[in-house]
Amino acid sequence: MAALPRRIIKETQRLMQEPVPGISAVPSETNARYFHVIVTGPEDSPFEGGLFKLELFLPEDYPMSAPKVRFITKIYHPNIDRLGRICLDILKDKWSPALQIRTVLLSIQALLSAPNPDDPLANDVAELWKVNEIEAIRNAKEWTRRYAMDN
């Protein structure tokens, strides 16, 4: 495998030196392109208090293509499916090389505070979110408590 591009090294260093509040991203010991990420649930969101594990992988042509990010911790969110896949534009067509790991994770954190049921990935959740937001939020809180807090 080719050596790590400077950009990845730089980003990793910066993540270590100036971590983003509420986000921790640690590269795997065996693969510098694979990061173990923990994102705290944003305040004033149903996910508050939860610690969400994610995995982030920088593909070969990063930064020209977007990192692959996935929730490991189960989360009740209209844009995140049961497998943890995230529906986020910047991870897809809106990716830009000017974005970085930190910005991606910040975006994901923001996504937690602002679910977008109009562009759903988990249809049932999005449905409930649209139909009965209170219950959906309750569910989300419940899931958060159940899956993201017990460790």
Place this chain on the structure above:
Amino acid sequence: MEQFESLLTCCVCLDRYRNPKLLPCQHSFCMEPCMDGLVDYVRRQVKCPECRAEHRIPYQGVQGFPTNVTLQRFLELHAQIAGELPDPTAGQVMERCNVCSEKAYCALCAHCDKKVCEDCKAAHMEVLRREISRINNQIRRGVNRLQDILSIVERNTTNLQTNCAAVAGEVDEIHKRLAKALKDRTDFLRNEVDRYLATELRNLTNLKDNLELELSNIQSNCDLADKYMNDDVEWEDTELVDTKEIFLKTVEFLRNFDYEAGDYNRRMRFIMTHDPNQLVLHVASYGELNISHPNVYSGGLQQSQGLTRSKSDHRLASQFRQQEEAKGYTENDEPILGGRKFGERRPPPQEKHTRDYSAAADDYSGYESEHRPSRRFRSRFVRSHQQDNDSDTEQNTRAVKAEQQQKEKEKVADTEDATRGPLSGIFRLSDCPRVMQRILDVDSGKKKEKKEPAPPPKPVQPAPQTRRPPPSAQRQQSEDDEISRLKRQNKGAASSQEPDRTPQRATDEERNSITRKPPTPAREASSDGESDESVGSLQRTQQRKNTTPVQKPTATARRPSASETSSAHRPAARAPSTESSASTESSGSAVKHTGAILTIAELKAKYSKDGLPPKSGTTLFSAGNERTAPVTTNGTAGGAQRVQSRFVGSQRPTPVSAPAEPAHDDSDTSSEEETDSSEESDEEPASQRKPESQAMARSDIGPLLARSTNARNDTHESKTKESPASTRYRSRQASQPEEEPPSRYGASSSYSSRYGSKPKEEELTSSIDDDSKYPTARSRYLALKERRNRLARSKSSHTGFGVGDDDDPDEPVSPTTASPSAYLAARYGSGTGGSELSRSRSSHALKSRESSPERTVTGEKDGAALSSWARYLKSKYGSRGKDRDPGGTSSSTSRRLSLGLPLRSANELASSDDDSKNAAGSPISPTAATAAVAGFAAAGSSPRSQYLQKRRLQFSVGSRGSEPGCFTWPRGIAVGPDNTMVVADSSNHRVQVFDSNGIFMKEFGQYGSGEGEFDCLAGVAVNRIGQYIIADRYNHRIQVFDPQGRFLRAFGTQGTGDGKFNYPWGITTDALGFIYVCDKENHRVQVFQSDGTFVGKFGSFGSKLGQLEHPHYIAVSSTNRVLVSDSNNHRVQVFDVNGRVLSSFGEEGSEDGQFKFPRGVAVDDQGYIVVADSGNNRIQIFHPDGTFLRAFGSWGSGDGEFKGLEGIAVMSGGNIIVCDRENHRVQVF
């Protein structure tokens, strides 16, 4: 500032902008690789990462976007403010890396000759480093070849000298005899003449007197008659009658008296029995020197057999050379036959050899020139050079090419003024300025990372004492190639391998002054201490660095003295220090490679050790001279001198024979002090001394003694002052110093090399040309060749035999040779043995000579008894015996061998202890003995320190199991020829072989009682041709396997008779291939020939001296002492090869020097004894004399702890390997 910084950072690469391009949306990005990567080639547009605006790409591509000049200015400004260095890649254009095909700033990689990115380059450098270290390891392992060759060379030197001394002695003897005969005869004849003269004279005078008397009587009678016989006087009738009668008588007398001589013609005449002219002619040519010419070099077949191994080297070498030539690298005036010496860059002027040789020994120059011309040792290379043109030119691997290219390209490590090894052309890395620089950097701790591939080999340095490149062919082909490649690389220039070369180089340079003139002066100047301190200190530091941590203490301990000296006398002291580094390396090779560079102590040990067993002959003498010389020339003051001389002397590459060392030291220093620094004056005493003693020997001791002293003088010279060595040698040695006093020590750092190289030169000449003159040298060569064979793992037996046979035709016919014994001796005798025999042969021929009768007799017996087997064995092992102790011993060994017996009969002639064998029977044996002892003592110093440091586990191999690399109760262990570890994995019923790093190599054997099957094998041994000899314990037999692990033969069954076993345990083999088996339950040791023929046994049940109770393991030292771990008697007994007890040490207990059921026993090549004290779970090391040195280890399963020790062995580097039975592992210390 932070923000300013971030403004200058490209958001794509997060790096400082490089060539920022401005998009129409006013965002800027580096042109490469950022903007480049953004291009959507399909739509020919680029999407701004910042604002996602899409822009059409100009016709010329992203380059067409305008450069953001403002930003660029800011960048420049920033660089100014921050004082940054300009971007090193500024002017460059990114390219695709040829290896990983990433876009990056590429640079040419010397390794693969491609443009590659930094990362790949780094990887390649890593590869190079690893390769270097791997090759380094190989070199390390291969270096003992050089050591072997070195010792052969040394021995050859000795033999040459001995031989010549013997011949000269003979000539002198003949001369004396002829002179005496002539004189005696002359005297006799003269006496005869005188006597005859006297007698005749007396007779004549008598006659004369009588005649005169008669005459007067008659006269008076006549007168009287005339006067008175007349009538005047009255005479009576009777008176008249009487008178008449008287007168009648007188008449009668006168008539009859006839002296039948007018003149005196009874002449004496001198008649020659032979035509005087003829006689003069005969005398004038009463002898000639016949130099036997072994056809080895001309016999194509032989050669190809003998050299198969190394040919590849030559090929590569020549091929390389060709390439070089193709490039116009060398002069094209290379003569057809002028394939250069291996590794040499230019063909040295032809005259070089002649010059050096003739300079050294004028006497030779005469016929040398006749015999020598084309048959130089290079002829071999020439061969390959010519033959291999076609075949393997393209065989070079990528790596080879790469390396070559590297070399051609940069020749980074090449230095003009580095002295190069005369044989391989390798020079010392440490001489290379770049390397020095690197090391300096490293030392000052600045640029640790940026080392280039070159430095890594540094640690190797001690090793590559490439004195004879070809032989390095010791291992597998590939390795050879590696080595040769490396060599080539070195030689070529790129690297700088080559430490030891330096010294020799200097000498060489002097010879080759034409070709190498430029470097020499530089070198000389610097080493002359014209304050080239940086170099000196560098070397020193380097050396220090090189020493492994373990050895460090010693090094530092010794160093002070040197540096003291150096502080006092900078220039002078420099010599020793460089010297030491030089000899460190050279000895590195000589000391069969310790893993790391050797400390001086080691060196010393090495040399003293070296010197010890082979009573190195004249070399010693010259060494002595030399040793003094440098000191004096250096002109140092007395005190320093002393230190120096000893220092220097003790680590000279030439074999300073230990025995004589003390004497030398003394005499040296004393003579120094007296003579105060002039070489000649130093030289003089020696030569003066010699004639004297020679005369003495001649007149007083009588011819025989004189001869014998002659023969031995080399050894004892310094002590006994009976140094008759032939005038030839004297003159030769004398001429050496004179030959080049100015330059020699000018290149002071290399003076040792001179003698390092000298013997080599000699060897070369001798092994090729002169060899042929001397039967012994020739057999030496056979040995060498044989070894090669052996190493090649070819069925050397055939070759060995074949060689022997092939040689028959060109038997040396010595002038005096008459008897077959002489013939055989000439062929198979070796070393002194050869000359001794030749001596005896001549004495045999000249019957009047009083020669030792037995010798002749034995010789004849030899001849008679020489079966083909013996011959084979001899040709196979005889040489090896030589290797070990090139003294009279070898002759006797070979004799023994010829009788098919081990040492028995022959030993009656000489003492069985080879140490003193030479001395035994000689009139001066006591001195010799003491010298030997002194040698031992001297030898003691270094391995001692090495052993004293032993305790730390280096690594351990294996765990319980039956997979490869695992053990179940490992028992016997042995070291194979390549420093492999051979382990008897007892309860897995197999033998496992590991390389010196503990990497599993192979295994063979399985449970059973058939061929090649084992039942709880115990002992394992590897003989010198790599065959595995296994004590198959529960099958009560010995099995022999070839080096590939294929079954060869088995012998022995259960029983108590000769050749039968009861649980054979430890096993070992000596240099002659005899197999010694600890027949444990029979409480004895049995000895076999390598084919399994029973030879002898010793030991019986009991606890008295010489008796054994459960002997477990056995070892044979290089001095033919047999060490047996007498386990249940808790002691180690030392026997000679005949089974006579020499000594015993240890008793039950756990104090130092005491044992509890000792098992494994091993002896290193210097006689140090290592005992696996099983019951105490420790390893004890003893001096060669059996006194305790140190112990380490305890019960347990941690590192350095043992649970039940079994076999033990010492690797050639001094590592101790031991089977830790209950822990199922092998530990290496």
